[in-house]
Amino acid sequence: MPNIDENLAFAPATELRELIAEKQVSPVEITQLYLDRIDRLDPQLNSYLTVTSEIALDAARKAEQAVTDGDELGPLHGIPISIKDLQMTKGVRTTGGSLAYKDRIPDADCAVVERVLAAGAIMLGKTNSPEFGLLGANENRLGEPCRNPWNPERTSGGSSGGAGASIIAGL
Structure with missing residues (x-):
């Protein structure tokens, strides 16, 4: 993969979407940039509870093929995003920040996840949340x-602390 500007990790989604549509950068390149940053930086931040590298790269390859084929692209086509761990994701662990659900794998996406994925977004993983989103600090018994x-x-804050930390860090 060619070198990609790390600053793209902080670019607005609208800019990334335009660069993808104009074939200046590929969904695979952008997704790999974020995954590399997660691998490198998240061990100190703990913003993700679950990283879905394989799912993300598979979706990015499909998104890239759609661009190559000239298919109609959704408004979030090829844009990597995180999903808060309170949101159900088909086939991906969804804990709600609770040990009681540490092994829960939903068989369907919730409506929000379904819609952003249908719009072309690429799920990087599930962000950290306090148990059931109920605390003012992002702490739970699943990890640090x-x-x-x-x-x-x-602290990174409460309910959406994992999401906020991941955005600020370009993850």
Whole structure:
């Protein structure tokens, strides 16, 4: 894979979508950029509870083929996203931040996930959340607390702390 500008990890979705449509960057390149950053940076942040590398790369290859074939592209076509671990995802562990559901694998996507995937988004994984989203700090018994990318000694916040930390860190 050719070198890709790391700054694209912080680009708005609209810019990425335009670059994909204009074939200046591929969905596979962008997805791999994010996955590489997750591998490198997330062990210190714990913003993800589950990373779906294989699913993401498979979706990115399909998205890239659609661009090559000249297919009609959805508004989120080829854009890597995270899904909060409170949202059900077909075939992907969904814990709700709780040990009670640490092994739960839903057999269907919730409506929100279904819609963003239908619009062409690529799921990178499930972001950390406090148990059932109920605490003001992003801590649960599934692992280490999610950390603030600007100051790892601090929390990343409550319910959507994993999502927020991943965005700030370009993950």
